[in-house]
Amino acid sequence: MELFLQQVLSGVANGAIYASVALAIVMIYQAIHHLNFAQGEMAMFSTFIAWQLMQWGMPFWAALPVTVALSFAGGVAIERIVMKPIEHAPVLTHVVVFIALFTILNSAAGFIWDFTIKPFPTPFGTAPVLGNGLLSAHQAGMIAVVLVMLVLLYLFFRYTNTGLAMRAAAANPASARLVGIRVGWTTALGWGMASAIGSVAGMLIAPVVFLEPNMMLTILLYGFAGAVLGGLTSPAGAVLGGFIVGVVENLAGTYIPVVGPELKLPIALVLIVAVLVVKPSGLLGRRTVQRV
Amino acid sequence: AQTAPGVTDTEIKIGNINPYSGPASAYGVIGKTIGAYFAKINAEGGVNGRKINYISYDDGYSPPKAVEQARKLVESDEVAIVFQPLGTPSNSAIQKYMNSKQVPQLFVATGATKWNDPKNFPWTMGWQPNYQTEGKIYGKYIADNLPNGKVGVIFQNDDYGKDLLKGLKDGLGAKAASMIIAEVPYEVSVPTIDSQIVQLKGSGADILVTIATPKFAAQVIRKVAELGWKPTHFLNNVAISVGAVIKPAGPENAKDILSTAYLKDATDPADKESPAFKEWEAFMDKYYPDGNKLDGSTVFGYAAAQTMVQVLKQAGKDLSRANIMKEAANLKNFEIGVLVDGIKVNTSPSDFAPIEQLQMQKFDGERWHRFGPVMSGESS
Amino acid sequence: MSVNEDIKYDAKLDGILDAATGAGTGKSRSLGSVVTLCLLAVAVVLPFVAQGFVVFQLTMVMVYGIAIMGLNILTGFNGQFSLGHSAFFAIGAYTAAILMESFGVSYVWTLPAAGLTAFVAGFLFGLPALRLEPIYLALATFALAVAMPQFLKLTPFEHWTGGVQGIVILKPDAPFGLPLSQDQWLYLFTLGVGFGLYLAARNIIASRTGRAIQAIRDNPIAARAMGINLSLYKTLTFGVSAFYTGVAGALSAIVVQFVAPDSYTLVLAVAFLVGMVIGGVGWLPGSLIGGAFILFVPNIAEGVSKGLSGAVYGIILLLIIYIAPSGVGGLLHKTADYFARRRK
Amino acid sequence: MGRANGAAHPPLLEVKSVAVRFGGIVALAGVSFDLPRGQILGLIGPNGAGKTTLFNCLSRLYQPSAGDILFEGASILARPAHRIAEIGIGRTFQNVALFDRLTVLQNVMIGAHARGRSDYLSDALGLPSVTARDAELRQDAIKLLADLGLAAETHLPVDGFPFGTRKRVELARALMGRPKLILLDEPAGGLNHDELGDLARLIRHIRDERGVTVLLVEHHMSLVMSISDTVVVLNFGEKIAEGSPAEVQANPQVIQAYLGAPA
Amino acid sequence: MSAVLEVKRLKAYYGAIEVLHGIDFKLPVGGVATLLGANGAGKTTTLRALCGMVRASGDIVFEGRAIGGRSTEEIARLGVAHVPEGRGTFTSLTVEENLRLGAITRKDRRAVAGDIERCFSYFPILKRRLQQQAGLLSGGEQQMLAVARALMLRPRMMLLDEPSFGLAPLVVRELFQILAAINRAEKVSMLIVEQNASLALELADEAYLLETGNIVLSGPAKAISADESVRQSYLGY
Numbered sequence A: 001m002e003l004f005l006q007q008v009l010s011g012v013a014n015g016a017i018y019a020s021v022a023l024a025i026v027m028i029y030q031a032i033h034h035l036n037f038a039q040g041e042m043a044m045f046s047t048f049i050a051w052q053l054m055q056w057g058m059p060f061w062a063a064l065p066v067t068v069a070l071s072f073a074g075g076v077a078i079e080r081i082v083m084k085p086i087e088h089a090p091v092l093t094h095v096v097v098f099i100a101l102f103t104i105l106n107s108a109a110g111f112i113w114d115f116t117i118k119p120f121p122t123p124f125g126t127a128p129v130l131g132n133g134l135l136s137a138h139q140a141g142m143i144a145v146v147l148v149m150l151v152l153l154y155l156f157f158r159y160t161n162t163g164l165a166m167r168a169a170a171a172n173p174a175s176a177r178l179v180g181i182r183v184g185w186t187t188a189l190g191w192g193m194a195s196a197i198g199s200v201a202g203m204l205i206a207p208v209v210f211l212e213p214n215m216m217l218t219i220l221l222y223g224f225a226g227a228v229l230g231g232l233t234s235p236a237g238a239v240l241g242g243f244i245v246g247v248v249e250n251l252a253g254t255y256i257p258v259v260g261p262e263l264k265l266p267i268a269l270v271l272i273v274a275v276l277v278v279k280p281s282g283l284l285g286r287r288t289v290q291r292v
Numbered sequence B: 001a002q003t004a005p006g007v008t009d010t011e012i013k014i015g016n017i018n019p020y021s022g023p024a025s026a027y028g029v030i031g032k033t034i035g036a037y038f039a040k041i042n043a044e045g046g047v048n049g050r051k052i053n054y055i056s057y058d059d060g061y062s063p064p065k066a067v068e069q070a071r072k073l074v075e076s077d078e079v080a081i082v083f084q085p086l087g088t089p090s091n092s093a094i095q096k097y098m099n100s101k102q103v104p105q106l107f108v109a110t111g112a113t114k115w116n117d118p119k120n121f122p123w124t125m126g127w128q129p130n131y132q133t134e135g136k137i138y139g140k141y142i143a144d145n146l147p148n149g150k151v152g153v154i155f156q157n158d159d160y161g162k163d164l165l166k167g168l169k170d171g172l173g174a175k176a177a178s179m180i181i182a183e184v185p186y187e188v189s190v191p192t193i194d195s196q197i198v199q200l201k202g203s204g205a206d207i208l209v210t211i212a213t214p215k216f217a218a219q220v221i222r223k224v225a226e227l228g229w230k231p232t233h234f235l236n237n238v239a240i241s242v243g244a245v246i247k248p249a250g251p252e253n254a255k256d257i258l259s260t261a262y263l264k265d266a267t268d269p270a271d272k273e274s275p276a277f278k279e280w281e282a283f284m285d286k287y288y289p290d291g292n293k294l295d296g297s298t299v300f301g302y303a304a305a306q307t308m309v310q311v312l313k314q315a316g317k318d319l320s321r322a323n324i325m326k327e328a329a330n331l332k333n334f335e336i337g338v339l340v341d342g343i344k345v346n347t348s349p350s351d352f353a354p355i356e357q358l359q360m361q362k363f364d365g366e367r368w369h370r371f372g373p374v375m376s377g378e379s380s
Numbered sequence C: 001m002s003v004n005e006d007i008k009y010d011a012k013l014d015g016i017l018d019a020a021t022g023a024g025t026g027k028s029r030s031l032g033s034v035v036t037l038c039l040l041a042v043a044v045v046l047p048f049v050a051q052g053f054v055v056f057q058l059t060m061v062m063v064y065g066i067a068i069m070g071l072n073i074l075t076g077f078n079g080q081f082s083l084g085h086s087a088f089f090a091i092g093a094y095t096a097a098i099l100m101e102s103f104g105v106s107y108v109w110t111l112p113a114a115g116l117t118a119f120v121a122g123f124l125f126g127l128p129a130l131r132l133e134p135i136y137l138a139l140a141t142f143a144l145a146v147a148m149p150q151f152l153k154l155t156p157f158e159h160w161t162g163g164v165q166g167i168v169i170l171k172p173d174a175p176f177g178l179p180l181s182q183d184q185w186l187y188l189f190t191l192g193v194g195f196g197l198y199l200a201a202r203n204i205i206a207s208r209t210g211r212a213i214q215a216i217r218d219n220p221i222a223a224r225a226m227g228i229n230l231s232l233y234k235t236l237t238f239g240v241s242a243f244y245t246g247v248a249g250a251l252s253a254i255v256v257q258f259v260a261p262d263s264y265t266l267v268l269a270v271a272f273l274v275g276m277v278i279g280g281v282g283w284l285p286g287s288l289i290g291g292a293f294i295l296f297v298p299n300i301a302e303g304v305s306k307g308l309s310g311a312v313y314g315i316i317l318l319l320i321i322y323i324a325p326s327g328v329g330g331l332l333h334k335t336a337d338y339f340a341r342r343r344k
Numbered sequence D: 001m002g003r004a005n006g007a008a009h010p011p012l013l014e015v016k017s018v019a020v021r022f023g024g025i026v027a028l029a030g031v032s033f034d035l036p037r038g039q040i041l042g043l044i045g046p047n048g049a050g051k052t053t054l055f056n057c058l059s060r061l062y063q064p065s066a067g068d069i070l071f072e073g074a075s076i077l078a079r080p081a082h083r084i085a086e087i088g089i090g091r092t093f094q095n096v097a098l099f100d101r102l103t104v105l106q107n108v109m110i111g112a113h114a115r116g117r118s119d120y121l122s123d124a125l126g127l128p129s130v131t132a133r134d135a136e137l138r139q140d141a142i143k144l145l146a147d148l149g150l151a152a153e154t155h156l157p158v159d160g161f162p163f164g165t166r167k168r169v170e171l172a173r174a175l176m177g178r179p180k181l182i183l184l185d186e187p188a189g190g191l192n193h194d195e196l197g198d199l200a201r202l203i204r205h206i207r208d209e210r211g212v213t214v215l216l217v218e219h220h221m222s223l224v225m226s227i228s229d230t231v232v233v234l235n236f237g238e239k240i241a242e243g244s245p246a247e248v249q250a251n252p253q254v255i256q257a258y259l260g261a262p263a
Numbered sequence E: 001m002s003a004v005l006e007v008k009r010l011k012a013y014y015g016a017i018e019v020l021h022g023i024d025f026k027l028p029v030g031g032v033a034t035l036l037g038a039n040g041a042g043k044t045t046t047l048r049a050l051c052g053m054v055r056a057s058g059d060i061v062f063e064g065r066a067i068g069g070r071s072t073e074e075i076a077r078l079g080v081a082h083v084p085e086g087r088g089t090f091t092s093l094t095v096e097e098n099l100r101l102g103a104i105t106r107k108d109r110r111a112v113a114g115d116i117e118r119c120f121s122y123f124p125i126l127k128r129r130l131q132q133q134a135g136l137l138s139g140g141e142q143q144m145l146a147v148a149r150a151l152m153l154r155p156r157m158m159l160l161d162e163p164s165f166g167l168a169p170l171v172v173r174e175l176f177q178i179l180a181a182i183n184r185a186e187k188v189s190m191l192i193v194e195q196n197a198s199l200a201l202e203l204a205d206e207a208y209l210l211e212t213g214n215i216v217l218s219g220p221a222k223a224i225s226a227d228e229s230v231r232q233s234y235l236g237y
């Protein structure tokens, strides 16, 4: 029982990591109707920027907003400079551009900051808040920040005209232009927001896994899994999905004896695919039906 | 011997394969350090009047790419030898090719045990102490000093982890089965190993053996501290860098950790003052100024390159592949300044394991202190 | 119908496809055949003029080309997205390696066996994939790619798979005492297999089956109303696609002489995808161009800068995409279009 | 062919109390009618009355919650959607559902999918039997396209054509399956007065020369009333009238719900 | 009356193919013009060209401003509402969101709710489907939604591409009454492309006849519908 609780809690803590990435994924999905494979590397790069700012002597609470702002600008810039020229190209071409961005960011970060791991400070401290270090202050803080981001995103998409315009532009750009939506800018805004959310996610994650250019490599996969499990159209679903992935993965690794930790990732993924087969648009996602 | 492949009157071509891109790119530093060291040798006039033409390719840690690069080095660049190709999978992939082509695959950068097999693979030789040796040393130490301990192991689920684990069990001997109460593997694809540590703590172990690469080792050290768990902690040698592991994990969390060493530590004040490190420091400043001095890989590459140069020196005029291999198998008490005092490089036609000794060490919260005798897997 | 879709390059690819595969009008058919024959003749001569190592590289280009062709059948023609083809490549490679090492089967017979094993795996994977929307399928296949190396490492199968160590294979010599080096023979062998597979793929695309799978891609609801069994064709296409990639995997095992879990990671799956897009989605000959891209461009990038090789690679990729947003196939089509109009 | 010996020859199509609901929306509330072989039946009704929904039931894209549909005396409800074409029911779509990246010819050939027999392997090997059959189909399709005035478009990609042309390609595609019953959903959308006349002649021609029974949904009254043998009127998912064009046009309920007072 | 829209030498292209060969026409302030012509004549292309949706050349002046070369969204923001061919429904969004999108560039947010109510009074069915995914509406219902969405902009000029497409006869008549009423009450200028020529001519002041990318006939709508020979040879009724 003790072990069970511990594994659940540690799963929740990991889940917060996945959830924060999943939020960024949902954000970009709403803006471009696609998964951005470079999302993780963008977050990693942002986190390095924050680290660099602190190395130059900036205090954490100053580096944070500066980084978020820079990341937002960076996201907008990537959309305007890299994506704009191929906006009419087929979807798969976009995927390849994401991959190009991925390798560029990863390699550039390695070149500038090298590949050794670096500690990243947490604003919440590491004191245990629950049990015997089962949940540290940082992890609790991370969960709180994720929930706050979730509420903000939910409100944004649900109640603001900009959120509506963004969804419309992603769903049907031609019609969106006809009603006067500046599709180029909503898309860029979406990239900016996704990049900003990603930078927050990166700064939450780095204290846990240490900062290095490859830190998001596998986390991104879990983030995808969480977002997809919860439903790509639903921020709440993404967060829920992230937590579920974290917990299920731990429990599968601990309690499915033959499997053991070796296969915990495949098991978690198989579970997700199984859920999707039953509920094709994720747990909380809205199903869009086609008719003729 | 003037007609030996890759060798002219003025130069010798040495090939190398390293993961400059991809998931293992952190190790690319080794390939770069070697290049820098050869540049230094060239600047100082080369070896026996020959300059070293060092050609290093990226395999992204992918075995098929390693095969392609190895073939390119051998068939297109026509190098004399391939030196320090990195990674067990990549070296496994090219081993048969190198041996059938009779091209030295010299001083490979991996600690797997299988490189010491002169009968079947006379053209392949390891360099660093192999993982089994290291594991045996921990096993012996535990069996001798903590005979009533309950051992929990976290290990990376690949051949490196399994090799080291096997050594540990051998070292524990007959007691292995009863003493090891939990073995928990982790995959390199996991973001954190928190769950594994929770599990190990839950098992009731009071000895923790961590067989993990730097990033995960740092996570282990920190998580153990966070959980308030106080086992006797053994940390494998690949993760002892103070700069790249202990500092990020928090030096206070690493107090009393036990490990082994064969290279001195650039961050250790005492080691730093040694003439060998002064030399190293000068080398880094001059030939590899962007290199991170806190990164132990730079010391590793520096030492490996010195071994290579020694072999070339010994080979003298005859730089045929066979002679290079012969001399590589004829290193006698060769000393490298950055190796732990007392550890010497020794090879023979039946012993293709150049470095076989390690010394135990303990972290005091600031730096490592080596203690006890220099040990090999067999002795001590 | 949405407006502003006059820029839909990949749609137009079918035109070139017709020309290149001879499915179009009579004139382009004969032209296409002549071009194909010329290229084939050059391909046969190459191993006798190139260095052994270059021959090896060219063999790998064809191997990757075959794998990408498999992916192209699935994605380009059937509209099913896959980021997991490294898994089928691995299945083919391991089938070949295990058959050769543990059972002493001749390398020639491992190819059909590898293809069939991959076919079954692909078919089975296609079943749940039926229920998944494209973006979710992307994730499922992504997961497959990530999970495959893990499965290959599993202890219970270690006896056959060699666990993390993998399996080392012996390279076959040329048969019938032909005076060919191993490299040359494997090159020609791969060329033969690849060309046969290419002809078969070309036949499929131009046939009733090919039209059916493309109909599913363009409008599944209408395809159903035309009497096309979606589940059957989609799962079969998954299987056939996996077959191609599995055969390529087997060839790679034989050529590289080594299989190990680390050879078949997500990176390989991504490389296939990149190769397909660079060559031209839905254009079979483009697969070979894609194969060349994934083999050679990383080397070029590395040559430019070791420290920034990833960045250089990414930038080269971006540049190619800007010049040819729909791959080389799209570019060829646009050029052909331009000259056709000039003639008028 | 007629109603005289109706007992021996059941109607080609019998729709029996078909009901469909989507959540709270009742799209069809128990609609019944028969369509005898060789007739043209006009199905009209206000927007959202359930006409297309009924078509979708006939092609098994929707599952009725109640009722039955008999074709040549046998229920089709046990058949999956992809096995409707083979029994001889073809259709066009209200909003045009073509295969946009294929040429007109390829689109039309796909219409004959259910008539063909081939599998992956024989197609991959290019067996002479399948290639010969394919060549035959190709000739059929080319001829059909020429008949429908689409000869010039045959080898061009299908997207980019004006709506009317696309509608005609769809019609050709449906005819390529040699259906016994064809379901036309607003075939006159976007046609002008002249073109309407051509379409009327074409539909009659299809019925008379090819012996195809026609179920027609249309809002152009001039077309419906001029070619239909019978007209069925739906409103809110219920049948409110059935009869000859003249009868229906005079029906006050129909006028009130659909036609409006004559201008 | 000055012109709200003045078009000179308008050419339009799909890829390299020229579809409009230089047409001229005018729309007076508060006026209604109709563009007639056979299938493929270029009517839709003309409307697209006015909105910057296809490559075009020539002068387009809207309310004294040259808008040729401007982006579609900027033109919409000037108060031009377009009911496009094919309806342009946001199929994955709800009916309500579609309507809100029609007014998304308006500054007077308060009035939007009232305007949604007004659309319901025109097309009651939309109210019953408010939270439904718009792509599930029937064809005719989506057509109503397209018109309603255009009205939500409170436009100064409307471009209507076959607004009666797929609508029941009764609704078609109501629709034209609504358009006439809005035109009168709010002085919204309209350019209507319509296959139902007699209906369009009834509403319009001016008519232009398009044939393969050229205007072959223009004049007051009354005159054209009165001219027996024109009707027979061009409009076929």
Ligand SMILES: Nc1ncnc2c1ncn2[C@@H]1O[C@H](COP(=O)(O)OP(=O)(O)OP(=O)(O)O)[C@@H](O)[C@H]1O
Binding pocket: A289, A291, D022, D025, D026, D027, D045, D046, D047, D048, D049, D050, D051, D052, D053, D054, D094, E129, E136, E137, E138, E139, E140, E141, E166
């Ligand atoms: N898949 C669906 N989900 C929810 N509602 C649907 C679905 N399909 C149809 N409806 C609803 O059912 C009703 C009937 O739709 P249908 O398309 O059959 O109308 P119709 O008679 O063809 O109208 P129109 O003349 O406008 O084409 C409509 O109100 C529509 O909103």
Ligand SMILES: Nc1ncnc2c1ncn2[C@@H]1O[C@H](COP(=O)(O)OP(=O)(O)OP(=O)(O)O)[C@@H](O)[C@H]1O
Binding pocket: C005, C006, D159, D160, D161, D162, D163, D164, D165, D190, E014, E019, E037, E038, E039, E040, E041, E042, E043, E044, E045, E046, E085
């Ligand atoms: N997306 C496109 N790509 C290429 N050509 C096009 C495209 N859209 C239209 N065309 C061509 O432009 C010409 C004019 O088309 P347009 O749609 O403007 O005609 P229309 O008068 O609106 O006809 P309809 O009555 O069918 O709507 C046609 O010949 C058509 O083939």
Ligand SMILES: [Mg+2]
Binding pocket: D051, D052, D053, D094, D185, E138, E139, E140
């Ligand atoms: Mg309908």
Ligand SMILES: [Mg+2]
Binding pocket: E043, E044, E045, E085, E161
């Ligand atoms: Mg039109």
